[in-house]
Amino acid sequence: MSKKRALSGIKPTGFPHIGNYAGMLLPMLELSRDTKFDVNIFIADYHSLNDANARKNLGGLSLELAATLLALGFDPKGCTFYRQSDVPETFELTSFLTNFTPKGLMNRSHAYKAARESNRNLKKLIFGQDVSSITDFKILLETKGLSGSFSEKDIIGLIDLIEDADIGINMGLYNYPILMSADILLFDADVVPVGRDQRQHIEIARDIATSVNAFYGADVLKLPEGIISADTMEIPGIDGRKMSKSYGNQLPIFAEPAEVEKLVKRIKTDSKLPAEPKDEDNLLLKFHKAMATAEEHAAFRARFLPGGMGYGDAKKEVIAAHEAKFGKAREEYKRLMADPAYVNSVLAMGAQKARDIAVPVLKRVRKAAGFN
Numbered sequence: 001m002s003k004k005r006a007l008s009g010i011k012p013t014g015f016p017h018i019g020n021y022a023g024m025l026l027p028m029l030e031l032s033r034d035t036k037f038d039v040n041i042f043i044a045d046y047h048s049l050n051d052a053n054a055r056k057n058l059g060g061l062s063l064e065l066a067a068t069l070l071a072l073g074f075d076p077k078g079c080t081f082y083r084q085s086d087v088p089e090t091f092e093l094t095s096f097l098t099n100f101t102p103k104g105l106m107n108r109s110h111a112y113k114a115a116r117e118s119n120r121n122l123k124k125l126i127f128g129q130d131v132s133s134i135t136d137f138k139i140l141l142e143t144k145g146l147s148g149s150f151s152e153k154d155i156i157g158l159i160d161l162i163e164d165a166d167i168g169i170n171m172g173l174y175n176y177p178i179l180m181s182a183d184i185l186l187f188d189a190d191v192v193p194v195g196r197d198q199r200q201h202i203e204i205a206r207d208i209a210t211s212v213n214a215f216y217g218a219d220v221l222k223l224p225e226g227i228i229s230a231d232t233m234e235i236p237g238i239d240g241r242k243m244s245k246s247y248g249n250q251l252p253i254f255a256e257p258a259e260v261e262k263l264v265k266r267i268k269t270d271s272k273l274p275a276e277p278k279d280e281d282n283l284l285l286k287f288h289k290a291m292a293t294a295e296e297h298a299a300f301r302a303r304f305l306p307g308g309m310g311y312g313d314a315k316k317e318v319i320a321a322h323e324a325k326f327g328k329a330r331e332e333y334k335r336l337m338a339d340p341a342y343v344n345s346v347l348a349m350g351a352q353k354a355r356d357i358a359v360p361v362l363k364r365v366r367k368a369a370g371f372n
């Protein structure tokens with residue numbers, strides 16, 4: 001029986017956090033130890049290009065991420081471990097796929113919609129009100145004593161600017177789901193383990209592949225299945241909101257013990273006394289579950305939930321679980337970062353293995369399209 005190919009990627013934007021670990025890294029590590037699967041894991045550096053901050057130091061961030069994944073236990077001999085930009089075929093397939101992607105599908109992409117929404121919120125913040133007509137705007141200028149400073153034409157131009165919810169959104173962000181579809185389809189992936197926030201992207205990849213296949217009347221591209229990990233749904237940030245760099249509420253996997261202690265102490269709790277029973281949806285339970293073994297977690301629950309353990313003591317256990325889970329890997333990470341030549345040699349080997357898979361798939365697409 002031939003093996004199933006599992007594929008997933010992670011963007012180099014800084015240290016992965018516990019949410020990334022539970023959502024994608026752990027499921028992928030488990031698949032990489034399962035002989036029924038061929039695992040492709042990659043550093044999605046092309047995906048970070050749309051982010052002006054990450055773009056400044058992509059080489060460095062990619063190296064750190066490579067060392068992180070190796071330290072966590074991905075075996076570069078047992079799986080295909082590569083950096084996306086070592087497979088430039090990705091960009092050819094992306095361009096090809098754009099022609100089979102309805103623009104409206106991209107308009108509905110969650111990431112793009114969220115960027116527009118944040119532009120709208122920003123504008124409300126700047127103007128202190130919803131400015132949506134020339135009259136609104138003229139009144140606003142008058143109240144600020146600025147009405148003399150702008151011509152009618154200037155005002156129309158400004159209104160256009162204000163109404164443009166796409167300000168600051170580049171085409172890389174807009175086309176992101178097509179790039180991600182290319183990552184997946186270029187490798188004939190059977191399954192794609194991802195966190196819940198990526199579910200829509202997998203659906204888009206399936207939609208695009210279906211359009212290509214329907215157009216050529218052949219199985220040019222393989223339709224992938226998403227594996228959406230249930231656990232990711234349960235790991236918020238330390239303040240209870242979605243774990244996200246922009247909220248500064250992440251718990252990084254390789255944080256130093258002092259930093260972990262500081263962050264865990266900030267995890268939001270209610271004001272229950274030690275003796276009181278605790279709520280099932282307590283954040284400390286979620287963090288503990290993400291890091292401890294199943295047995296350790298069951299024991300912790302049994303002591304924590306009925307009452308008798310205070311939040312201070314529970315936090316100590318969360319801190320210990322973090323160290324037990326990631327302490328050794330963090331030290332291995334430091335060792336790898338001191339040997340970039342080794343990490344680069346692993347990436348070079350991965351690039352070769354990845355292209356051995358991707359090049360024939362792209363050939364198949366080119367042939368279907370009538371390119372020779």
Ligand code: TRP
Binds near residue numbers: 007198
């Ligand atoms: N978009 C994913 C994320 O932000 C990363 C990613 C890029 C990915 N390409 C992929 C995941 C292909 C799975 C398959 O987390």
